[in-house]
Amino acid sequence: xxxxxxxxxxxxxxxxxxxxxxxxxxxxxxxxxxxxxxxxxxxxxxxxxxxxxxxxxxxxxxxxxxxxxxxxxxxxxxxxxxxxxxxxxxxxxxxxxxxxxxxxxxxxxxxxxxxxxxxxxxxxxxxxxxxxxxxxxxxxxxxxxxxxxxxxxxxxxxxxxxxxxxxxxxxxxxxxxxxxxxxxxxxxxxxxxxxxxxxxxxxxxxxxxxxxxxxxxxxxxxxxxxxxxxxxxxxxxxxxxxxxxxxxxxxxxxx
Amino acid sequence: xxxxxxxxxxxxxxxxxxxxxxxxxxxxxxxxxxxxxxxxxxxxxxxxxxxxxxxxxxxxxxxxxxxxxxxxxxxxxxxxxxxxxxxxxxxxxxxxxxxxxxxxxxxxxxxxxxxxxxxxxxxxxxxxxxxxxxxxxxxxxxxxxxxxxxxxxxxxxxxxxxxxxxxxxxxxxxxxxxxxxxxxxxxxxxxxxxxxxxxxxxxxxxxxxxxxxxxxxxxxxxxxxxxxxxxxxxxxxxxxxxxxxxxxxxxxxxxxxxxxxxxxxxxxxxxxxxxxxxxxxxxxxxxxxxxxxxxxxxxxxxxxxxxxxxxxxxxxxxxxxxxxxxxxxxxxxxxxxxxxxxxxxxxxxxxxxxxxxxxxxxxxxxxxxxxxxxxxxxxxxxxxxxxxxxxxxxxxxxxxxxxxxxxxxxxxxxxxxxxxxxxxx
Ligand SMILES: Nc1ncnc2c1ncn2[C@@H]1O[C@H](COP(=O)(O)OP(=O)(O)OP(=O)(O)O)[C@@H](O)[C@H]1O
Ligand SMILES: [Mg+2]
Numbered sequence: 001x002x003x004x005x006x007x008x009x010x011x012x013x014x015x016x017x018x019x020x021x022x023x024x025x026x027x028x029x030x031x032x033x034x035x036x037x038x039x040x041x042x043x044x045x046x047x048x049x050x051x052x053x054x055x056x057x058x059x060x061x062x063x064x065x066x067x068x069x070x071x072x073x074x075x076x077x078x079x080x081x082x083x084x085x086x087x088x089x090x091x092x093x094x095x096x097x098x099x100x101x102x103x104x105x106x107x108x109x110x111x112x113x114x115x116x117x118x119x120x121x122x123x124x125x126x127x128x129x130x131x132x133x134x135x136x137x138x139x140x141x142x143x144x145x146x147x148x149x150x151x152x153x154x155x156x157x158x159x160x161x162x163x164x165x166x167x168x169x170x171x172x173x174x175x176x177x178x179x180x181x182x183x184x185x186x187x188x189x190x191x192x193x194x195x196x197x198x199x200x201x202x203x204x205x206x207x208x209x210x211x212x213x214x215x216x217x218x219x220x221x222x223x224x225x226x227x228x229x230x231x232x233x234x235x236x237x238x239x240x241x242x243x244x245x246x247x248x249x250x251x252x253x254x255x
Numbered sequence: 256x257x258x259x260x261x262x263x264x265x266x267x268x269x270x271x272x273x274x275x276x277x278x279x280x281x282x283x284x285x286x287x288x289x290x291x292x293x294x295x296x297x298x299x300x301x302x303x304x305x306x307x308x309x310x311x312x313x314x315x316x317x318x319x320x321x322x323x324x325x326x327x328x329x330x331x332x333x334x335x336x337x338x339x340x341x342x343x344x345x346x347x348x349x350x351x352x353x354x355x356x357x358x359x360x361x362x363x364x365x366x367x368x369x370x371x372x373x374x375x376x377x378x379x380x381x382x383x384x385x386x387x388x389x390x391x392x393x394x395x396x397x398x399x400x401x402x403x404x405x406x407x408x409x410x411x412x413x414x415x416x417x418x419x420x421x422x423x424x425x426x427x428x429x430x431x432x433x434x435x436x437x438x439x440x441x442x443x444x445x446x447x448x449x450x451x452x453x454x455x456x457x458x459x460x461x462x463x464x465x466x467x468x469x470x471x472x473x474x475x476x477x478x479x480x481x482x483x484x485x486x487x488x489x490x491x492x493x494x495x496x497x498x499x500x501x502x503x504x505x506x507x508x509x510x511x512x513x514x515x516x517x518x519x520x521x522x523x524x525x526x527x528x529x530x531x532x533x534x535x536x537x538x539x540x541x542x543x544x545x546x547x548x549x550x551x552x553x554x555x556x557x558x559x560x561x562x563x564x565x566x567x568x569x570x571x572x573x574x575x576x577x578x579x580x581x582x583x584x585x586x587x588x589x590x591x592x593x594x595x596x597x598x599x600x601x602x603x604x605x606x607x608x609x610x611x612x613x614x615x616x617x618x619x620x621x622x623x624x625x626x627x628x629x630x631x632x633x634x635x636x637x638x639x640x641x642x643x644x645x646x647x648x649x650x651x652x653x654x655x656x657x658x659x660x661x662x663x664x665x666x667x668x669x670x671x672x673x674x675x676x677x678x679x680x
Contacts, residue, residue, distance in 0.1 A: 091649070
């Protein structure tokens with residue numbers, strides 16, 4: 001579904017990603033771990049299509065298309081979803097307004113009819129229940145004044161509403177209490193299917209206790225330095241990143 | 256600069272017909288005001304208050320007093336009292352209120368027994384030459400005078416249309432709410448042609464009275480609008496002013512609020528749109544004269560194309576105004592590289608126990624917000640339009656939710672759509 005090969009990315013002329021290879025197949029869940037500043041969010045943003053990141057080499061293919069050619073909204077309509085590490089506040093635009101426009105855009109792209117107001121509300125109710133979010137938050141401005149946990153839940157709500165093919169969750173588990181963490185995990189697990197894939201960027205094992213990944217990768221200084229099965233996550237939790245040779249050759253890290 | 260003899264004819268002609276009727280004190284006032292205007296002329300760029308706005312084109316223009324015209328009633332006007340003015344003449348009236356409460360100002364001033372008459376001219380003063388010209392040349396006019404405890408529930412709409420090229424129209428309004436009275440007034444300015452509109456409005460809000468006053472400017476694309484609004488508030492009164500400047504070639508609004516009674520509170524909200532080559536200038540002055548007074552000022556400006564906006568907001572806290580609380584926010588959005596907005600907040604504080612704050616920003620759309628929306632499947636243009644609307648709508652928050660707010664929001668949305676569309680071309 002997603003094939004990243006030899007991806008090099010620079011920001012303002014500074015190389016950040018230095019040859020990433022990552023293949024994610026439909027039905028798989030991958031975890032990406034790694035120290036602060038290693039390039040995890042950069043990778044997530046490049047997949048989502050954020051401007052300001054210069055791809056200096058390599059490519060990304062998604063469902064057999066050249067992903068880098070597509071505008072961010074085209075990627076979203078093609079089924080890519082990024083849950084932001086730092087969700088953006090948008091005063092004056094109601095959460096529900098975003099959900100409705102976004103869903104209708106995505107449905108149109110999938111060749112489905114737009115939902116009318118009543119059907120849309122019914123549908124959103126079911127998603128709210130799934131992520132355990134207060135209905136009141138639907139009518140507030142997007143993320144404005146939301147607590148840290150509410151913002152993260154809101155990302156998962158959007159994901160649950162849009163039902164993406166490929167979801168990238170950038171530290172959605174950070175700063176969550178146990179209940180919120182479970183709600184996020186429930187949201188993710190509910191979406192898990194053989195047609196969908198997920199990439200979880202995380203620092204902690206605890207999310208992976210609820211969502212068992214197929215593969216775990218370590219990103220350090222812009223390179224994938226190690227990949228393994230779920231047991232790699234617990235090993236990292238115990239030993240940290242110090243024991244890894246972060247200058248390792250790219251080839252070793254191929255998944 | 257003084258008005259040359261050969262350029263005075265149009266003003267003299269307009270003055271002659273305006274001064275035909277009315278009590279002698281008023282005639283005298285008018286004569287004096289016209290002489291003052293001739294001596295001092297139009298405000299010049301050298302004056303600090305006119306640094307960013309030039310009336311040179313207006314000065315050169317051949318102007319005349321028009322004949323009564325027509326009124327353009329906009330779509331979906333909510334239910335309420337309705338007064339229609341065409342080229343400055345009162346054309347229609349649909350209201351159950353007696354004429355002595357809502358009617359023509361000239362008639363009210365002719366009956367000097369009315370207490371409202373004594374207030375006329377006391378706020379507008381003599382300093383501004385544009386006000387002087389209005390004083391000399393206004394005709395018919397508008398008065399709203401509500402007795403104590405009188406509440407008018409439905410909004411009072413005043414539609415003012417000008418539809419003649421080269422017309423100059425000096426509209427005059429006097430609004431007096433006696434203690435405890437309540438009303439909502441919406442003045443809509445629209446029209447067609449390269450006319451000049453120069454309205455002056457004086458507002459007195461009595462003790463515990465409440466007034467919502469909206470000025471919706473939808474003047475024609477070639478029009479010049481120089482408006483002056485003066486308000487004085489007695490104790491524990493509440494005044495909400497909303498200025499929506501959505502049309503016209505050159506719009507200048509001078510708004511001065513005086514919180515003269517203890518416990519008075521005011522909101523002054525505004526939103527202006529400047530597209531094409533339009534120029535929109537708001538000069539506001541909020542004076543805290545009495546103790547425990549509160550003001551909230553929120554302005555949102557959006558400029559596109561080669562449009563230019565100015566916000567100059569002064570807050571003065573007088574020595575007697577202890578515990579005054581004043582907050583001002585001016586946020587401005589530039590949608591194109593050639594658009595320009597100058598924002599100048601000013602505080603003058605002469606009391607020591609006060610709470611005052613202000614903030615002014617001029618910027619572009621936040622790209623991280625644009626990306627967030629796009630990453631959810633919303634197209635680039637739609638994302639930008641959504642953010643621009645949200646930005647502007649903050650100014651309408653002063654109006655309570657309901658049919659009036661919905662209608663104002665619609666007017667603003669429509670104007671924004673045209674601005675964003677025009678900016679893209
Ligand atoms: N716009 C930018 N301008 C300059 N440097 C940037 C920019 N964006 C990212 N960087 C740099 O790129 C590096 C990688 O940042 P990134 O946010 O991808 O790290 P991360 O792995 O997500 O870290 P964390 O675990 O703290 O979230 C950092 O050194 C960061 O400072
Ligand atoms: Mg990050």
